[in-house]
Amino acid sequence: MNMKPRSIVIATSLAMAATSMSATAASSYADQISGSGFGTSNNNMSQSQNQSNINVSTQAFAGAVPGQATTQEAVNAASLPSQSVINTTRPYQDIKTQDMMFGEQLFRGAFSTTSGSTFNDSYVINPGDNVQVRMWGAYQYAATMTVDPQGNIFLPNVGPVRVSGVQNGSLQNVVKSAVSRIYRSNVGVYASLEQAQPVKVFVTGFVKQPGYYGGLAADSVLSYLDRAGGVDPTRGSYIDIQIKRNGQMLQQVNLYDFLLAGKLQAFSFRDGDVITVAPQKKTFVVSGQVQNEYTFEFDVNDLTIGDVLQVSNPAANATNVSITRSAGRAQTAEYYSLSEAQNVPVYNGDQMVVTSDRYAGTSRCR
Template sequence: MKKSKAFFIIGAFTFILSSCASSPSVQKEASSTEQIAKEIESSKRVKAMNEKLLMSSFSSGRSSFRDYKIGPQDLLEISVFEVEKLNKTVRVSSQGNVNLPLIGVLKVKGLTPEELEKEIRSLLAEKYLQDPHVNVLIKEFRNQRISVMGSVRNPGVFDVTGTRTILDLLAMAGGLREDSGQLLFLLRPPKEEERSQQSKGDEDRRPETFVIDLEGLLVEGNLKLNLPLYHGDVINVPVSGKVFVGGEVKSPGGFVKGKKMTLSQAIILAGGLKFTASGSDTKIFRYSEKGTDKEVLTFDVYAIQKGREKDPYLHENDIVIVPQSGVKAFLSGVKETFRAAFGIGRVSVGL
């Protein structure tokens, strides 16, 4: 009887030990299963996006050329059906002009072929022809260099002709990788006219940044997000696990989120606020895990910096946008006017 009792106690003790030992293993297995499920879900999401991308690249065809904006070095074939002598093939000059019979020098840069047809028709109808029929054909497109980087299968610099869009370039780059995040950044350098007007030390020469929701573009089919691209544009698809800072900061972009990152730390990583920033109206756009629900939070960065408000922690894939202050933008314009008119190197304007 004593022996059987002893065996029962030892057996019970062994069972308790084994169940205690197996508990962490079960937890680890559950955690591993959850991680695999997340990876499968992410893989499905990216696969669906790439399928949409492939279909859109097939359907786009050459229709985008209708919206193409004429630029320097394009070769134009201009036909006027009523007067054959007015037909001409011309190369657009570096200034964006062409020289046409009867009309003379005409600025064509930035016009679509259809807009140029209307312009030539109007000028000829003023003095020379009644209801002329004009056709503009682009025989040669200038090459545009657009870069695609980040979490795509074939990143690189692409030489393209004609009007191209974000979908076109993502397709040319082989589609998204499985570790891609939900957002795409389009960085656009200042235009030539803007660069010539700005002084060398001006911080406003930084690229313009557009933030595109990839699920909105590829899954929901919101073609308003499919922006046209121009020479010098850079597309960046960051990997997931980042926060994004844009608007009136000095170096907008995506930043790797550590275990704990606050709003003020993210703004420091983005180079700090510009003079024209309205830091008191800073917005955090926060998406749910499925990407369907969006929460918008407003914070006063100035109050946080002075310790009057708590510095909030950021979540993965948060988007921080610092808007522009109307008053500060006006004062910045005044500063630039003084600098241009009187040759003043730096003007400090206090509020």
């Protein structure tokens, strides 16, 4: 019969403790943000009264909490067990807010699993490639032959035919011309590339995962770079990538040509070729009222804001640009209208913000 009144006393006591705590916390926070009464006698008196008010009589706790419970003891008694506390750690990845290097978006795995076509006309045939040859009419023959280390395929009654170094689009004419020297008429010839040779290529320099990567001879340089994790955006160059064979550079790749103009020169890889990503060149940052907010890399001495605006593509309402640049320990800021800024030079480390002023010919200060 005494259990129900006892539970009411417990609830009332806890409610009084919680009310007193809330009032104390709210008062303290309000004083803090208003800056009133810190270190004064009035404040000390208020704190003394609050301390005396937070002692709560909890006789009904039957030994679980002392007869005169402090605020912390009352809170502990009313709180959930520690294992019931909700874990507020977010399982999400933080969003990157720093400026991204232009070109970094290329390497997200799209090229790493894509093999180049062996049937494009510009592909250059290499030793190890498989070539299919069919002959019909007065002489019949059909076979798939592997290009030997000397670069030849061997045709019965015709002999070796050199096809290494021949572009795929010219393969038919090369084989037909060789056969026609023996069979002048009544023999048809068809030759096609069946399969390109698998190769392994070194990818090194400033990439995320340098290594020795397999692919096809017709795979693009983008495929091999993507397999190596892509260019390191903090240290590597997107505009100076070299393809070397036996120590000699055969091709230099500028990925900005691909990103901005869709240009990527074809290359036939061989075993042991080396792709080297050079160190990062000079950079500038552009942000604000532009479609391409990135850090860009450059390696010319006559870059201007006009060039920057061409690649960053300002919004229709953009009117001005501000430039912040470092000169030793000092920083300088310049402000131009877009028309005035066309020939202003850009230097390594410059930061440009394109803005849209509400009133032409004026600048706003905050």
